[in-house]
Amino acid sequence: MQLEVLFEDNHLLVVYKPVGILSQADKTGDVDMLSLGKEYIKHRYNKPGEVYLGLVHRLDRMTSGVMVFAKTSKAAMRLSKDIAEHNFFKEYICVCEGNIENFDETTLVNYLEKDEKLNKSFISPNGKEAILSYQVIKNKNNKSLVRIKLKTGRHHQIRVQFSNIGHPLYGDIKYGSKYKEDLALQAYKLSFYHPISKELLTFSKISYHGIFSIFK
Numbered sequence: 001m002q003l004e005v006l007f008e009d010n011h012l013l014v015v016y017k018p019v020g021i022l023s024q025a026d027k028t029g030d031v032d033m034l035s036l037g038k039e040y041i042k043h044r045y046n047k048p049g050e051v052y053l054g055l056v057h058r059l060d061r062m063t064s065g066v067m068v069f070a071k072t073s074k075a076a077m078r079l080s081k082d083i084a085e086h087n088f089f090k091e092y093i094c095v096c097e098g099n100i101e102n103f104d105e106t107t108l109v110n111y112l113e114k115d116e117k118l119n120k121s122f123i124s125p126n127g128k129e130a131i132l133s134y135q136v137i138k139n140k141n142n143k144s145l146v147r148i149k150l151k152t153g154r155h156h157q158i159r160v161q162f163s164n165i166g167h168p169l170y171g172d173i174k175y176g177s178k179y180k181e182d183l184a185l186q187a188y189k190l191s192f193y194h195p196i197s198k199e200l201l202t203f204s205k206i207s208y209h210g211i212f213s214i215f216k
Helices: 033-044 073-084 157-164 210-215
Strands: 004-008 012-017 064-070 088-097 106-115 120-123 128-140 143-150 185-193 200-204
Touching: 004 200, 012 033, 033 064, 064 073, 064 200, 073 088, 073 185, 088 157, 088 210, 106 157, 120 157, 128 157, 128 210, 143 157, 143 210
Parallel strands: 064 185
Antiparallel strands: 004 012, 012 064, 088 143, 088 185, 106 120, 106 128, 128 143, 185 200
16 A cells, blocks of 8 residues: 655654554554555665664554654654653544534543453553543534544543443444444544654644545
8 A cells, every 4th residue: 555644854754544554563464554654765765674663653453543653763762752741742533423412622531441352441440540632523413523632542542431421433343333334533633843843743634534424
């Protein structure tokens, strides 16, 4: 597949990840964004040998959206530090089942615990704090288009927290959706500080494929 590049300089590679593509390789051997990025750099710049590309954050396989990779170890280190210090900002858009009637910005706070064997997270008093805020954009056909700002980055956080309030993400069979379709979740906006210039950069892309097309 051809890599969709949104931005590139000597330090960064910002790309769009489609639904169904891994962020990095796993035991399945399926195509992944990190390998695609390395191949892109290798061929574009005719680089011999192993190409460095740093993975600083991930998106779930069934989540599409904007990703940034570091082209140098210095950039990777600085971006990772910003992530740890919450200076790395991700916004999502999703389609939930049912009409969420409250259009005011709302905050959800839960404690999530991950079951490694099931690759699934649960609300648990022994879990880690998970915080997000969301705002409903539009309701249509008993579905809600929702914009989300993540405050923490727990495993399957968005999926668990919306399932918990009775509005699972469309297509999210694992967390209660009755529709066996692509997961309706996109990491549509990414903002972070350039690791060298310190300029605040923002990249966004919404793909109105699948269920998202009814809100276009």
